[in-house]
């Protein structure tokens with residue numbers, strides 16, 4: 481943890497109290513001059529720090545910076561977020577966490593970036609990632625499950641993110657197979673999960689998630705060929721990114737523990753409850769044909785189950801699902 485994060489940690493634990501320069505220097509084993517330098521750099525980052533001659537320093541207000549110390553502070557999780565890394569700017573959090581995984585990063589490592597210069601979406605698309613507004617986050621997991629079951633973790637993260645949107649932002653978000661989250665038909669979040677595995681064994685899974693929180697209409701690229709939205713656009717209210725992220729990580733942790741103990745069944749049920757196309761007639765547009773039927777659920781390997789008019793249940797592995805009627 482950086483010295484800056486450790487000072488912020490001290491301020492957070494001693495909320496509203498003044499900390500003397502002497503105290504900070506003793507606790508962190510740094511010189512008084514180094515303390516002053518850190519306070520100065522925190523102020524430059526936008527932190528309001530009050531200084532009183534006889535009492536020391538007090539943190540009055542923090543900017544919306546997504547610092548790892550803020551995310552980790554008070555986070556009630558067992559596996560996820562044991563190591564939280566936050567960076568101002570990166571190419572792609574998924575690409576970087578893969579490098580960290582190769583260097584032996586622990587399960588539950590969370591990497592967040594304020595901005596991505598090469599954010600990746602599914603099917604080789606770009607993921608628009610401007611600074612100061614959204615969440616771009618990758619989480620490293622090392623589940624002991626067969627390779628074919630890895631898509632179950634995509635549903636797990638979609639459930640955690642959708643429930644967080646609904647609980648924290650009072651939205652009616654729902655999941656769209658395979659891994660989108662929509663509000664009133666517009667995409668608010670996308671998941672890009674990747675893994676490293678051999679024939680039978682998973683080495684690690686990366687859960688990548690982008691959630692449009694405080695993005696404004698003019699920040700979306702013009703060439704986007706699907707409707708997109710953000711929490712701010714939907715509710716008119718900006719979201720506290722730290723609070724949102726903490727709630728999401730806590731839900732993810734809770735469901736991951738449940739998944740380890742009880743398997744996929746509870747997550748499948750939650751996902752199906754959050755899917756507004758369940759038991760609805762849909763058209764599945766695939767590369768060479770379009771199939772129609774009723775959505776009846778998801779399978780253990782991530783396939784969408786669609787019942788056709790002859791009663792047969794088709795397993796859909798790829799395609800775009802659109803409501804009929």
Ligand code: BTN
Nearest residue numbers: 572574600601602617670688690
């Ligand atoms: C999609 O819907 O196409 C998936 C978008 C996934 C975007 C997230 S943002 C954090 C992580 N890092 C990336 O480069 N992509 C994912």
